Amino acid sequence: MCLAVPGKIIQIYMRDTMRMCKADFGGITREACIETLPEAKEGDYIIVHAGFALNILSPEEAEATLQALEELSSLEEQIRSEDALS
Amino acid sequence: MRYTSEFRDKTLIQGILKEIRRTVSQRWVIMEICGGQTHAILRYGLDQLLPPEVELVHGPGCPVCVTPLELVDKAISIATLPEVIFTSYGDMLRVPGSSQDLFSARGAGAQVKVVYSPLDAVEIAKNNPDKQVVFFAIGFETTAPANVSSVLQAKALGIKNYSILSSMVRVPPAMHAILGAPHNRVQGFLAAGHVCTVMGYWEYPPIAEQYHVPITVTGFEPLDLLQGIYMTLQQLEAGQYQTQNAYTRAVTYEGNRSAQALITQTLEPCDRQWRGIGLIPMSGWKLREEYRDFDAEHRFRVSHIQTKESEVCISGLILQGIKKPNQCPAFRTLCTPENPLGATMVSSEGACSAYFRYSRDQEDIQDHATRSERF
Numbered sequence: 001m002c003l004a005v006p007g008k009i010i011q012i013y014m015r016d017t018m019r020m021c022k023a024d025f026g027g028i029t030r031e032a033c034i035e036t037l038p039e040a041k042e043g044d045y046i047i048v049h050a051g052f053a054l055n056i057l058s059p060e061e062a063e064a065t066l067q068a069l070e071e072l073s074s075l076e077e078q079i080r081s082e083d084a085l086s
Numbered sequence: 087m088r089y090t091s092e093f094r095d096k097t098l099i100q101g102i103l104k105e106i107r108r109t110v111s112q113r114w115v116i117m118e119i120c121g122g123q124t125h126a127i128l129r130y131g132l133d134q135l136l137p138p139e140v141e142l143v144h145g146p147g148c149p150v151c152v153t154p155l156e157l158v159d160k161a162i163s164i165a166t167l168p169e170v171i172f173t174s175y176g177d178m179l180r181v182p183g184s185s186q187d188l189f190s191a192r193g194a195g196a197q198v199k200v201v202y203s204p205l206d207a208v209e210i211a212k213n214n215p216d217k218q219v220v221f222f223a224i225g226f227e228t229t230a231p232a233n234v235s236s237v238l239q240a241k242a243l244g245i246k247n248y249s250i251l252s253s254m255v256r257v258p259p260a261m262h263a264i265l266g267a268p269h270n271r272v273q274g275f276l277a278a279g280h281v282c283t284v285m286g287y288w289e290y291p292p293i294a295e296q297y298h299v300p301i302t303v304t305g306f307e308p309l310d311l312l313q314g315i316y317m318t319l320q321q322l323e324a325g326q327y328q329t330q331n332a333y334t335r336a337v338t339y340e341g342n343r344s345a346q347a348l349i350t351q352t353l354e355p356c357d358r359q360w361r362g363i364g365l366i367p368m369s370g371w372k373l374r375e376e377y378r379d380f381d382a383e384h385r386f387r388v389s390h391i392q393t394k395e396s397e398v399c400i401s402g403l404i405l406q407g408i409k410k411p412n413q414c415p416a417f418r419t420l421c422t423p424e425n426p427l428g429a430t431m432v433s434s435e436g437a438c439s440a441y442f443r444y445s446r447d448q449e450d451i452q453d454h455a456t457r458s459e460r461f
């Protein structure tokens with residue numbers, strides 16, 4: 001139920017009173033309501049649940065997380081090689 | 087897909103698992119609140135990759151599972167009224183009521199339609215002006231904005247034949263209930279990432295302080311989950327209890343303020359029964375007075391509901407993290423996804439269905455220590 005999936009906004013429009021968009025979810029296009037994300041623009045990745053966009057995903061934060069995880073892995077290797085030396 | 091596959095990288099998973107093993111010095115019990123996380127953990131076998139000292143217990147964050155029996159029965163009675171088209175998220179159809187489920191009510195002639203979004207239910211109301219369209223508005227904070235948007239949309243369009251049966255619930259009161267229970271085992275929480283995309287995590291520091299438990303906002307991919315677990319373990323080992331965010335690409339401290347504003351505009355907190363758990367004070371949301379016309383409980387005065395819960399189902403204990411699904415005597419024998427005795431076996435987020443689907447039988451768990459040494 002609370003599953004939400006990332007999709008890329010390809011088109012923004014109004015439906016009745018709601019600000020809506022078409023978003024691409026890995027090749028499948030679906031409609032999502034972006035009423036609470038006035039700053040959302042085409043090309044942004046949004047996280048969508050029950051046809052409703054919850055938030056815009058931050059590419060910088062995604063990059064920073066992956067970077068930190070990579071450092072963690074290499075830190076581990078570094079310690080292991082130090083262990084092997086001692 | 088972007089923001090998905092990168093967070094399933096094998097090398098990085100192995101890296102963080104090694105770090106986790108290095109960090110842990112004693113037994114810890116961590117609860118993931120969200121049922122979506124339970125499924126991801128079992129699907130990727132993370133429970134079996136973690137060192138045996140780390141026990142994950144599964145929380146009540148499955149809205150389908152905690153929707154009270156009385157409301158399921160009410161939904162079925164409303165759905166069987168001849169003037170009603172009853173709409174719902176698909177997961178609710180097979181949830182057992184006292185004597186039947188929505189699916190069998192449909193078989194017996196009730197008009198029950200599955201919708202992907204509540205805005206679709208408003209569309210159905212618009213196209214069927216001679217019918218009463220009711221939407222079963224279940225869900226946590228993740229789903230509340232979508233649910234209430236449908237009410238605002240119906241109001242704006244002057245649609246009078248639309249109402250919602252509200253079973254919306256909030257996470258923080260449930261965390262209080264779990265941590266305050268005398269038999270509580272939970273020492274750290276993975277907070278539900280998608281709830282936090284909407285709500286942020288400003289509600290959690292007081293809980294962490296009060297009960298001395300670290301809380302980490304956590305996402306749904308394997309690396310997200312392991313990072314959440316790692317950050318929680320680091321705090322546990324250091325004797326700290328802060329609220330941290332391991333899902334920064336989707337969650338900010340404040341959350342989506344304009345979605346929160348939609349919620350507070352339309353809903354107010356109320357006491358709510360959680361199926362199998364009981365009443366949790368101020369854990370629910372109901373429509374405010376000015377939206378009363380859109381409240382199905384107000385519109386259809388259904389009374390004489392006599393609830394009767396299955397006698398064997400222990401889903402309440404499972405939802406509180408006290409028991410595991412494979413400790414239920416009915417698991418996989420009397421109770422299966424085709425023939426569910428409890429909602430936790432139905433929902434795609436229910437712990438029982440996850441254990442069934444990813445084969446976590448009793449022997450698998452006992453084998454845990456030997457298994458995790460393999461990696």
Ligand code: SF4
Pocket residue numbers: 398399400401404411414415416417418421422426427428429430431438
């Ligand atoms: S296995 Fe079935 S009967 Fe047992 S707790 Fe889960 S849902 Fe209830």
